[in-house]
Amino acid sequence: MAKKKAIDGVSDEMNAIAFQNLDHAPARRRVRLAFTQVQQQLDHVMFKMAPSGIRTEEWFETNSKGQEIFCKSWLPKPGVRIKAAVCFVHGYDDTCTFFFEGIAKRIAASGYGVYAIDHPGFGLSEGLHGYVSNFNVDNIIEQYTKVKGRPEVRGMPRFLLGQSMGGAVALKVHLKEQQEWDGVVLVAPMCKISAEMKPPEPLQKVLIFLSRLMPKAKLVPTKDLAKLAFRDPQKRKMANYNVISYSDQTRLKTAVELLNATNELESQVEKVSSPLLILHGGVDKVTDPNISKFLYEKATSNDKTLKIYVGSYHCILEGESDERILEVIDDITAWLDSHCAVR
Template sequence: MALSFPTSLRQSISSNPFSLFLQRQQEPYHHSIRNPTHHQFDPNPSLVSNLRARRRIHLTVSAKKKAVIEGVSEELNKIAGLNLDFAPARRRVRSAFADAQQQLDHCLFKLAPPGIRTREWYEINLRGLEIFLKSWLPEPGAKIKGSLFFCHGYGDTCTFFFEGIAKRIAAAGYAVYAMDYPGFGLSEGLHGYIPNFDDLVDDVIEQYTKIKGRPELKGLPQFLLGQSMGGAVALKVHLKEPRGWDGVLLVAPMCKIAEDVKPKPEVLKVLGLLSKVIPKAKLFPAKDLDELMFRELKKRRMAPYNVICYSDPVRLRTGMELLRATGDIESQLDEVCAPLLILHGAEDKVTDPLVSQFLYQQALSTDKTLKLYDGSYHCILEGEPDERIFAIFDDIVSWLDRRSMNN
């Protein structure tokens, strides 16, 4: 597949850290989630014609082969290799790997507190999509101090690693609730596709508003926790309903794209154009982030067991929506007014800790705390040495307890 761009873009695209190459999906696109039909995508002819009239840059079209997951059977690897574009396949894969995940030698699984009450269910949202939700409650008879609502990161799910995170927070006396966004985890929607970031935020508000209204949570403080891209989601939720939360916790939040890694204006213009023509097309990032996520090698090797995580190249529209969302948030940081806890690894190369410092300085909140952890990478709740992970949990629970002590 060849598309035409001005010659001046060649150097910008190839030298930028966001160098992007279009990738064809392994399966044809589907327009209907409930009744998919196979077809070949046919881009706008006049737009492609105009592009071809210029000097050409060839964007490589390739298919990404999934890596073999070590330590599991050939049969499980075949299941993990299924096309995960749609929720039924993701649910099948998650179910098949449930036992293997629980056997991992990770503190979040091995040292998970006993007695936690869990529940999984689905809700149909206002756009007709089936949304996966899960809750973790303290053991029977324990007093509930407050509720915590989780917003997961890009490509991630509220299952797998977050299961261990939620259990530890629930054991400290908090009711924990989480959901998979449309297109992620076990919820319906094209895998990894965010056609509109504000719609995603509204989906979160819709589901969490229902839960917050439950009688058993009446009068309890209610907190929002966002990790990585979930930090952007949490901030957007807070900005849309500034009086709706008793506190916002952000872990390595994605709330501003640093200028040195943002695509140049001419590249953004082309990407924006392509996102309207082939919005669901995947992109091939120039930089592999795997080694930048987990500091501890042993834990990094467990990441592939998160089999329903979206790990393919970013889809065109999704990438543009992430850029737009962070731009919106950056322009509204001085409107953030909730009690704020920001936690970030000082050596994070995925989301910049300097941006968290910028958020801390700009936020209107009078009650705000920033904690930077020396030597830590991006996944500070999952990929650090055990003692660092437990120390961060202690920081989170202490912060929650100080704001829940009157209940």
């Protein structure tokens, strides 16, 4: 993503808070706290039409590496039966405490327990901001194993919901735990990085070499992700309010890990056997919709659905028209409903 821009509609003092160094979790947590009320008042369908009565909980879990991992849940209003657990995996540079708040509330209002965590180094979890030292899924498996044992969803169907980079993570979790999930929902999954987002081949080789010498350095050229990902210009401006997102140049080791992960997934798509829902914007320039078509065709699952939204960009849950965003969420909940009924 391009360098952060000043946030319209907030004071100089609030902009100064947003622009502080966010390398470490305590600073990100302070900034999130300062902006929570401002975010919830944005003129976005996910905030304006958020269902009432949703029960939320936030907590931290210490993972096996000693890192504090931020966790959050959204449950239906009291008296509504929970049908299943939906475990969200967010994308690169993102967090589960901004746009996903509204998405989670709508899914929870349909009768689901929705759970999310921030990856190490992202959002409110500990770790150097934007740094991925190893693209493994152990932390996700560790945290969501605990979630599956929570009393409100114990023994119920459980689904993974992965967005963008989180789609790649969700697939890797499925491949490692083939029998542990009742289905996987992928939103614009990063199974392969679009050619438009990759540095030229010679530069890739240089960056891979440099990543061994200075893995944490922010040296990988990046484009304005909001411009590429949000079709609606008004919603694109709201992306600036995602104040704890990682918006600097990509760290060298992170870029190499993302590239390696997509190359690995591309070679393993035939092993994907879970019930599968794949949703993708038709003109996505961040992750390639043709790779979603490739995944759909090659996955060995007997139960798979692909929907391409004509004319839509990458952020089909955040950056499209209100009607398209609600359509995508309805498609997700309808698919979940049908797969709970099967079980």
